[in-house]
Amino acid sequence: MTTIPALHTDKYQINMMYAHWKQGTHRRKAVFELFFRKLPFGNGYAVSAGLERVLAYVTQVRFTEEEIDFLRTQPEQYDEAFLEALRNWSFTGNIHAVPEGTLVFPSEPILRVEGEIFEAQLIETAILNVVNYQTLVATKASRIRRTAIQDTFLEFGTRRAHEESAAIWGTRAAYIAGFAGTSNVAAGMKFQIPVSGTHAHAWVQDHDSELEAFRAFVQALPDQAVLLVDTYDTLKSGVPNAIQVGKELEAQGRQLKAIRLDSGDMAYLSVEARKMLDQANMQHVKIIASNDLDEHTILNLCAQGAKIDVWGVGTKLITAYDQPALGGVYKLAAREVDGGYVPSIKISGNPEKISNPGIKKLYRLIDRKSGKAIADYMALAHEQHIEQQQPVKLFHPTYPFMSKNISDYEAIALLQPVMENGVCIYDLPSLEEIRAYHEQQLAQFWPEYTRQLNPEHFRVSLSQEAYDLKMNLIEKYQHRETGYTDK
Ligand SMILES: Nc1ncnc2c1ncn2[C@@H]1O[C@H](COP(=O)(O)OP(=O)(O)OP(=O)(O)O)[C@@H](O)[C@H]1O
Ligand SMILES: O=P(O)(O)OC[C@H]1O[C@H](OP(=O)(O)OP(=O)(O)O)[C@H](O)[C@@H]1O
Numbered sequence: 001m002t003t004i005p006a007l008h009t010d011k012y013q014i015n016m017m018y019a020h021w022k023q024g025t026h027r028r029k030a031v032f033e034l035f036f037r038k039l040p041f042g043n044g045y046a047v048s049a050g051l052e053r054v055l056a057y058v059t060q061v062r063f064t065e066e067e068i069d070f071l072r073t074q075p076e077q078y079d080e081a082f083l084e085a086l087r088n089w090s091f092t093g094n095i096h097a098v099p100e101g102t103l104v105f106p107s108e109p110i111l112r113v114e115g116e117i118f119e120a121q122l123i124e125t126a127i128l129n130v131v132n133y134q135t136l137v138a139t140k141a142s143r144i145r146r147t148a149i150q151d152t153f154l155e156f157g158t159r160r161a162h163e164e165s166a167a168i169w170g171t172r173a174a175y176i177a178g179f180a181g182t183s184n185v186a187a188g189m190k191f192q193i194p195v196s197g198t199h200a201h202a203w204v205q206d207h208d209s210e211l212e213a214f215r216a217f218v219q220a221l222p223d224q225a226v227l228l229v230d231t232y233d234t235l236k237s238g239v240p241n242a243i244q245v246g247k248e249l250e251a252q253g254r255q256l257k258a259i260r261l262d263s264g265d266m267a268y269l270s271v272e273a274r275k276m277l278d279q280a281n282m283q284h285v286k287i288i289a290s291n292d293l294d295e296h297t298i299l300n301l302c303a304q305g306a307k308i309d310v311w312g313v314g315t316k317l318i319t320a321y322d323q324p325a326l327g328g329v330y331k332l333a334a335r336e337v338d339g340g341y342v343p344s345i346k347i348s349g350n351p352e353k354i355s356n357p358g359i360k361k362l363y364r365l366i367d368r369k370s371g372k373a374i375a376d377y378m379a380l381a382h383e384q385h386i387e388q389q390q391p392v393k394l395f396h397p398t399y400p401f402m403s404k405n406i407s408d409y410e411a412i413a414l415l416q417p418v419m420e421n422g423v424c425i426y427d428l429p430s431l432e433e434i435r436a437y438h439e440q441q442l443a444q445f446w447p448e449y450t451r452q453l454n455p456e457h458f459r460v461s462l463s464q465e466a467y468d469l470k471m472n473l474i475e476k477y478q479h480r481e482t483g484y485t486d487k
């Protein structure tokens with residue numbers, strides 16, 4: 001039935017739902033926005049991913065009898081009438097989101113939920129779970145792949161992923177960001193991602209000789225065989241044996257596809273292996289490398305002149321090894337009071353953690369002359385000046401004295417309506433379309449923002465009105481002891 005269970009949530013959501021229900025406020029509307037505060041891996045951008053799974057979840061999620069029975073066992077002793085409300089519940093709200101593959105930046109809303117507080121609260125945990133992980137892996141994949149844009153990247157991470165669903169959805173995220181295929185066969189079937197596979201050391205170890213192992217493998221898979229050449233000695237035995245078997249294949253009118261290097265100095269070994277293959281007139285045989293690769297090793301290997309055509313990347317991609325979590329949060333932006341929305345703010349001693357109150361639209365401003373992105377711009381939902389293409393002042397929300405005026409721009413609204421009154425209204429793009437869209441997104445940015453090391457900070461500006469609202473609310477909350485209420 002449901003892809004993600006209703007109880008895949010934190011207990012505090014159920015407790016807040018219950019307290020709202022007891023208080024009679026559970027049907028009151030609320031608007032939550034999902035955003036993250038810091039880019040991962042020191043990258044200049046993140047790649048939005050997870051929307052397809054979020055929509056499947058929100059459309060299908062229901063409380064099952066087993067889940068209701070489990071809640072009945074809890075020490076909170078929820079009223080039966082509350083459990084009955086859960087039994088009859090399905091999501092009825094509205095969702096706006098940026099499309100998967102979009103380049104996104106800190107503090108901007110990438111998904112917005114408008115619904116009854118009861119339901120908007122429940123779905124927070126699962127939505128964050130999905131978007132945080134998939135966005136993180138898509139970002140890592142995009143970053144890794146840009147180190148050698150002309151080469152082919154394969155996702156090899158399933159054995160090290162944090163269990164099955166992370167492997168499957170992480171693979172999809174990597175594909176969005178430009179990986180060409182995966183070793184995970186189930187992901188290939190589920191998403192129509194190209195699947196490929198070489199062989200393990202065990203295949204060679206399990207034969208009396210490497211040559212015999214290679215021969216048997218190419219006989220079984222004459223057009224698909226890739227030979228792993230490092231089981232005993234890459235240059236003295238692996239590559240010469242692969243060449244010999246390749247020649248035998250040629251005698252049958254076929255060609256060896258590739259060899260794989262999985263240990264040792266891969267700059268040296270790949271250069272030597274390439275020479276040997278070329279000398280044997282086997283320019284068509286590609287060299288695949290794997291073994292703990294990430295953007296740093298790949299960049300270094302390229303700088304050393306490594307002759308590698310295909311990179312198999314596993315552990316460090318699928319686990320987002322150097323930053324294993326994206327800190328995406330889901331914050332209340334507005335709440336219903338007397339039939340209208342009142343902006344809501346989360347105050348913090350840390351200025352970076354103060355939320356941007358109010359329901360916002362998010363625009364990407366594109367310079368008409370260069371066609372490149374200038375900044376992202378958040379305005380309150382009722383503001384029209386961007387659609388009317390009026391000149392705007394861009395300023396840093398934390399350091400507003402840093403500003404820039406622009407007028408010759410095109411504005412692209414990034415948050416699209418994807419769900420209305422609980423019904424998915426989004427024409428889900430195919431994975432190929434999402435992948436192509438991600439490429440277009442990258443092309444919209446100057447390389448300063450997409451380079452791997454010390455990228456330039458891309459501007460994300462608040463409208464003057466959104467900024468003033470934030471300042472006013474901060475001011476009011478600082479004086480709340482003097483009797484302030486936001487009614
Ligand atoms: N020329 C190179 N420059 C930089 N890093 C490299 C180079 N060649 C290999 N590496 C990387 O160095 C790390 C260690 O490689 P190493 O050769 O020690 O693996 P290994 O221990 O031989 O392999 P294994 O234990 O898996 O059989 C790997 O992450 C690998 O990708
Ligand atoms: O290194 P990754 O980026 O995760 O790529 C996947 C690794 O998985 C396999 O190794 P295996 O699991 O057999 O272990 P190994 O480290 O001993 O090669 C393969 O030979 C790669 O080295």
Ligand SMILES: O=C(O)c1cccnc1
Nearest residue numbers: 156183196197198199290
């Ligand atoms: O096909 C391969 O070579 C492969 C697949 C998964 C992990 N390591 C290698």
